[in-house]
Each structure stands twice: as C-alpha cells, then as structure tokens.
Amino acid sequence: MILAELLGATAAGAAVLARGTLSPNSRLVGPVVGRGPRERSVYLTFDDGPNPRSTERIVRILERADAPATFFMVGRHVERYPDVARCVADAGFDLGNHTYTHRRLALLGPRRTAWEVDAAHVAIAWAAGRAATCFRAPHGYRNPYLRRAVAPYAYRVFGWTLGVWDSDRPGADVIRRRVRDGVRPGAVVLLHDGDGDHPAGDRRQTVEALPGILEDCRAMGYELCALDRLGTV
Numbered sequence: 473m474i475l476a477e478l479l480g481a482t483a484a485g486a487a488v489l490a491r492g493t494l495s496p497n498s499r500l501v502g503p504v505v506g507r508g509p510r511e512r513s514v515y516l517t518f519d520d521g522p523n524p525r526s527t528e529r530i531v532r533i534l535e536r537a538d539a540p541a542t543f544f545m546v547g548r549h550v551e552r553y554p555d556v557a558r559c560v561a562d563a564g565f566d567l568g569n570h571t572y573t574h575r576r577l578a579l580l581g582p583r584r585t586a587w588e589v590d591a592a593h594v595a596i597a598w599a600a601g602r603a604a605t606c607f608r609a610p611h612g613y614r615n616p617y618l619r620r621a622v623a624p625y626a627y628r629v630f631g632w633t634l635g636v637w638d639s640d641r642p643g644a645d646v647i648r649r650r651v652r653d654g655v656r657p658g659a660v661v662l663l664h665d666g667d668g669d670h671p672a673g674d675r676r677q678t679v680e681a682l683p684g685i686l687e688d689c690r691a692m693g694y695e696l697c698a699l700d701r702l703g704t705v
C-alpha cells in the first residue's frame with residue numbers, strides 16, 4: 473500500500489516535471505517568459521537561423537517596416553554563416569542563443585546542456601560582434617540544468633505564445649492567416665528564418681508571409697515591440 477502510494481507519488485512527480493520540461497512557458501524548470509503584458513503589442517521572434525537564403529531578406533523586410541524582432545540563432549549555423557549572423561547584429565536586432573546543435577535539451581545531462589549554451593554563446597559573439605542576451609530552448613523543451621547553464625550570461629529565457637508551424641511550409645498565405653487569426657495582446661510570435669537541422673533549409677514561405685504579417689498586425693492596432701522589454705531571469 474505504502475509502496476503503491478510512493479510509486480504513485482513518484483509517477484505524479486515525474487509527470488509534473490515532464491510537463492514542465494516539455495511546455496515552453498512552464499516555470500517548473502526555471503524562469504521563462506512566454507508572453508508580454510496584455511497590451512496591444514506583439515513580439516516577433518525568428519528561430520533556427522542564420523540561414524543563407526532567408527535571414528537577410530527577413531532583416532531587410534523588418535528594417536523597411538521599422539519593426540523590431542529577436543533572432544534566436546543556432547551556434548553551428550552561426551559558424552557556417554558568420555556573415556549572415558553579423559548582418560542581423562549590424563541591423564540592430566536582438567540576438568538570442570538557441571543552443572549549438574539544436575538538440576532537445578530534455579534528453580541531455582548537465583554537462584552537455586552547459587556546453588550547448590556556452591558553444592553557441594561563443595559562436596554568436598565571435599560572428600556577430602556582440603553577445604546574445606536571451607535564450608530559447610529548441611522546441612521549447614528545457615531541463616532542470618538549464619537555469620545554471622544560462623546563469624553566467626544572465627540570459628532571459630523565452631518561450632512563446634503563438635507558433636504558426638511555418639516550419640511545416642503550409643504556404644505563405646496560410647502562415648500569414650494563422651498569425652492574423654491567432655495573435656492576441658502581448659503575444660510572443662514564433663517564426664523561423666532557418667531550420668534547426670538543415671543549415672540551408674527552405675524558409676522562403678516565411679519570408680513571403682512576413683510583409684503581410686507586419687501589415688495585418690498594424691492594421692489590427694498592434695504595436696510591434698522588442699522582446700528585450702520583457703522579463704528578467
């Protein structure tokens with residue numbers, strides 16, 4: 473009976489921890505910011521770059537629209553395309569660390585977790601000329617070791633409010649519509665300028681959707697804001 477209760481409690485504890493690990497905005501495995509205040513503002517973020525065919529185009533579209541955004545970069549992509557990472561930094565956008573290899577952190581131990589964070593930090597600082605200031609876990613999957621791994625950099629850790637699965641390439645019109653239909657006050661919107669697994673993955677649909685996304689957000693009265701306004705670790 474006692475053993476059964478103990479097993480039950482352990483299973484329940486494991487389930488809670490698993491939920492915390494796998495939910496991008498759960499605070500169970502450490503501080504994380506998943507949305508902004510419920511004001512008429514949205515926060516655009518781009519993950520998995522830099523990408524040789526998409527990132528610079530996205531940067532130019534954002535610049536033309538005077539729209540801030542944060543780019544969560546994969547360290548090994550940064551090493552492959554340092555000039556593209558530099559272009560993002562030179563345009564003044566916020567830089568985020570998205571690990572070195574884009575492995576799911578939920579499967580990794582403390583040393584590998586720290587290495588993923590450190591190696592990406594070094595790669596971004598080297599290529600971009602300035603340091604990343606925030607972190608987002610690949611797929612939003614974190615682990616209990618992440619908090620210590622990001623502490624040396626004082627990163628703010630971000631989840632997201634609205635993902636539109638642009639990485640599935642459903643068509644630019646669908647990506648645009650999903651943002652328009654799903655955006656809410658304070659939403660942190662997750663888009664992809666790159667591909668976590670493929671350094672030169674095809675993100676043309678996201679590029680094509682972006683001007684319409686910016687237009688729609690503003691037509692609905694949203695202010696496009698920088699993520700650095702939000703939260704501290």
Ligand SMILES: [Zn+2]
Binds near residue numbers: 519570
């Ligand atoms: Zn990613």
